[in-house]
Amino acid sequence: MVSIRRRTKCIDSIKQEDGTVVSEQSDISNAIYGFFEQKWMVQGIIEDGWPSLKSQKNYLAQFAGVLDGEVTKDEIWAVVRSLGRNKAPGGDGITASFFKYF
Known part of the structure; x- marks a missing residue:
């Protein structure tokens, strides 16, 4: 049952910022990684x-x-x-x- 749940809870495709849709797992991983890398690169850390x-x-x-x-x-x-x-x-x-x- 766990393996069935794991198979159904995965990302099959994702739309990138430029509007293209990717479905290869490596491309999906790169898109997600790039999104969060960009998101956190922009924000500075406020230590006050x-x-x-x-x-x-x-x-x-x-x-x-x-x-x-x-x-x-x-x-x-x-x-x-x-x-x-x-x-x-x-x-x-x-x-x-x-x-x-x-």
Whole structure:
């Protein structure tokens, strides 16, 4: 089922900025890449109001012990239990219900 879903959720063709339609996968990839390359090249980065790197390091240092600590079995089960049933399965198609049951 996953392979069927994957085949149906692909881009068969795309219209480029000049109006031509391409259907080869390499041409589609190049068109998409070129679009985003152009989109992000035009915009500059505005750094006003961003926290300094030093302040970010100080902030993250507060959580270093928690982030570097071991993950417990209870923490994993708490997350699994909080997942919605049959919601947003991963690429393998296994839903949260499977993990809750087994």
